[in-house]
Amino acid sequence: AQKVTQAQTEISVVEKEDVTLDCVYETRDTTYYLFWYKQPPSGELVFLIRRNSFDEQNEISGRYSWNFQKSTSSFNFTITASQVVDSAVYFCALFNTNAGKSTFGDGTTLTVKP
Amino acid sequence: ETGVTQTPRHLVMGMTNKKSLKCEQHLGHNAMYWYKQSAKKPLELMFVYSLEERVENNSVPSRFSPECPNSSHLFLHLHTLQPEDSALYLCASSQDIILAGEQYFGPGTRLTVT
Numbered sequence: 001a002q003k004v005t006q007a008q009t010e011i012s013v014v015e016k017e018d019v020t021l022d023c024v025y026e027t028r029d030t031t032y033y034l035f036w037y038k039q040p041p042s043g044e045l046v047f048l049i050r051r052n053s054f055d056e057q058n059e060i061s062g063r064y065s066w067n068f069q070k071s072t073s074s075f076n077f078t079i080t081a082s083q084v085v086d087s088a089v090y091f092c093a094l095f096n097t098n099a100g101k102s103t104f105g106d107g108t109t110l111t112v113k114p
Numbered sequence: 115e116t117g118v119t120q121t122p123r124h125l126v127m128g129m130t131n132k133k134s135l136k137c138e139q140h141l142g143h144n145a146m147y148w149y150k151q152s153a154k155k156p157l158e159l160m161f162v163y164s165l166e167e168r169v170e171n172n173s174v175p176s177r178f179s180p181e182c183p184n185s186s187h188l189f190l191h192l193h194t195l196q197p198e199d200s201a202l203y204l205c206a207s208s209q210d211i212i213l214a215g216e217q218y219f220g221p222g223t224r225l226t227v228t
Binding site: 004035037042043044045046047050091093101102103104105106107 | 147149155156157158159162170202204206216217218219220221222224
């Protein structure tokens, strides 16, 4: 069985603050992929990043950065200098390549206030 | 049209009705997915199709019946639904399931069962 836990249900920050969204996962597979998706109020999930289980390099894309630590089974997402447009629900997901099975976390609702 | 499209965007149906949700992807992908997103519940993977063959069925009730006539189209046939089936139904596609290419999501169909 696999599981994804996003312990933070809701986070509220003021514009320009940095914010980190936590994601902890459980799986028995040695080969898997981790994803982050953003779901704005319009409802459509937008892909942000994919990481495979063999690549622990951290990644930065503009104001977004991801910290993958296999030792703690975590794949945290940081937004630097947050903006109002970052307000959305963010989902962390684990993909099992053997069965084509996706498991999503419950999501973290981020509200960025002006 | 580009990306993943879903019709209808909103659907209200009675418990005795039969309706179908349609998904179309214009990305040349080989894998397609149906997800259910209910309030206060994580995203649930319902069905996975790879090259028009079903590869994953997560114990979904038989009142939901998928159909994948070709790699670009995916349907979800609904009959004798229950009020608890009211949810946002999301379709997604990816290049394939083995390499776990990022999934592109459609805008969803908001289903209300009365």
